[in-house]
Amino acid sequence: MANYYCEYCGTKASSVASLTSSTCQRHPNGPHKGKHKLYEGIEKNKYTCKYCGQTFSSISSLTASTSQRHPNGPHKGKHVPAL
Numbered sequence: 001m002a003n004y005y006c007e008y009c010g011t012k013a014s015s016v017a018s019l020t021s022s023t024c025q026r027h028p029n030g031p032h033k034g035k036h037k038l039y040e041g042i043e044k045n046k047y048t049c050k051y052c053g054q055t056f057s058s059i060s061s062l063t064a065s066t067s068q069r070h071p072n073g074p075h076k077g078k079h080v081p082a083l
């Protein structure tokens with residue numbers, strides 16, 4: 001069975017409907033200011049930030065820290081997983 005992950009926080013859900021029905025604690029607009037967003041890449045052992053290339057073992061650990069090459073400025077936003 002497939003797992004679905006939120007691109008912002010790494011929350012895992014068994015369906016897209018259940019994932020996108022609840023708010024995200026790491027939403028870019030602020031905690032719980034929007035819903036989880038489906039990560040459209042495949043499930044991997046390692047996730048790479050698309051801005052800086054740093055690798056992490058999970059989306060939740062990747063999105064926990066800020067990116068030194070974020071487009072809004074260094075550490076102005078979280079790492080974002082590449083697809």
Ligand SMILES: [Zn+2]
Nearest residue numbers: 006009024036
């Ligand atoms: Zn989320």
Ligand SMILES: [Zn+2]
Nearest residue numbers: 049052067079
């Ligand atoms: Zn990064």
